[in-house]
Amino acid sequence: MSALRFEKLTAGYGRKPVITGLEGEAQSGRFIALLGPNGCGKSTLLKSLAGILPVKSGQIAHGNTNVRLLPNALRARTIAYLSQQRDIVWPLSVREIIALGRAPYRGPLGKISAQGQAKIDDVIARLDLSEYSNRSILELSGGEVARVLLARALVVDAPVLLADEPFASLDPAAQIQMTEILKSEATTGKTVICAMHDLALAQHYADEIWLMKDGAFIAKGTPSEVLNDTNLVQTFGIHPPEGGFNLPRIAKA
């Protein structure tokens, strides 16, 4: 299994870089929580890894492949990206939205292969979206839309999944369910890097935490190594609560 590596990565908007000289290696099978205050460069890092934001300098590799040299469609098949934006203007059906995740595999006539259709069916079933699949995305609640967009990212079936605060503004149960889905993706051998703000979710689910501030990494390691008093004071200006970050448990229905 291949790792996603980046070296001396500098990127940003306009002339001023937001992240400078970042280095990191995300092993396959790992669920990595990317933490840090708003504006610290989490989104910039994920967008530059996903090919959305042009990289000013540095290397990005997946295994032995230089990601920056890959044609768009091949890069898209290697690194999937889940945005925090959930504003969809057209009343497309849930299935149509999810099928957009197969865009990197599309032939000249835009047909989705039988294998692609099977992947879509599989993800729809796994995320419990079967009853919605013909409904318009505009009729769904915020939590349901978030789940549909997660399904859209999963059908890409890329070895790397980058998620940028995909649970922002979701209720606690939905956040836990979505994190569990991302975690289960990692256990199938994928690399998952997820920017988030919920320290309890990160502590509970992440294999690794990458802590960022002002465009640089403050610490990287397991949750217990990273979420200590010194790091949290330095990054967020907070002390960890007594007894650690506890996660609410989902009540059995």
Place this chain on the structure above:
Amino acid sequence: MAGRTVKLSLLIIATILIALASLFIGSTDIAPMAALKAMFGQGEEAHILILQQLRLPRTLLGLAIGAGLGASGAALQGYSRNPLADPGVLGFSACAALGAVAALYFGLRTYVPLFALIGAGLGATLLVALVGQRQRASVLILAGVGLGALATAVTGLIMNFAPNPWALSEIVYWMMGSLREAGPSALIYCLPLTAAGLIALFITAPDLRTLALGEDTAQSLGVSLPRLQILLVSGVALCVGSGVAVAGAIGFVGLFIPHILRALIGADPARLVPYSALAGAGFLVLADMATRAISSNGATLYLGILTSLIGVPFFLWLATRKMSS
């Protein structure tokens, strides 16, 4: 899926019937069989002249211009993710009109189409130069709206300094839009340019579908925004430019055709591009037939006026409905 095939077949049949009606119905009564023969150069000389020199070019140009406007509107709505976008938002129709009005101002009546095409071409070049690497749709649309406003202002300036009332009235009438003067010579440039524009817009269709998820996600799925932008700008400039060159300003077709289709065949931005081309083609020929039927001795109803009269109330309804939802 089956329902969509039926709807597509109905749309094709309707467009063909409209085109045939446009060939067979006119101020001179010609029986359908005689008209069909005349189209291929057989029968009475007067009939041959009317079919080959008037009705056939007018119908073909109406189909081409309507297709270009419909497809441009659908593509721009998909690109900007905004149902209120129309082919005018990139400013090319205003630039083409500026070129045509400049030709009329200088008394170069026969060069109006050429000047209109040059206007649209320069507008497209200027827009791409202005926007450059800033690839966001919002930036392109904003720059296009600005460009259109500037071209309209300069057009106003030219009219302000029109050399005489005749030149001014010629400009005013031209700006109302009409297929009256669409002759066989216009086919030579309008059909290939519109075809090239339509091909460019059809190529953008799958990317427009992916863009429904937003620009960031579309890029992560392999969409190249600079490539999409250049295809869209050239496609719209070719369709709108050649349309204005032949028929002057014809508004609102590109706005409401994609909307009606969205209600009929669904909101998939990719599918809407070819469907809107087809429906736009049929609609414009139908509207042209209506202007021919309404216009009587002396008084002429201009096509652009009719499409705006239909389009503006629709636009208002759409805008207020969007605001209230």
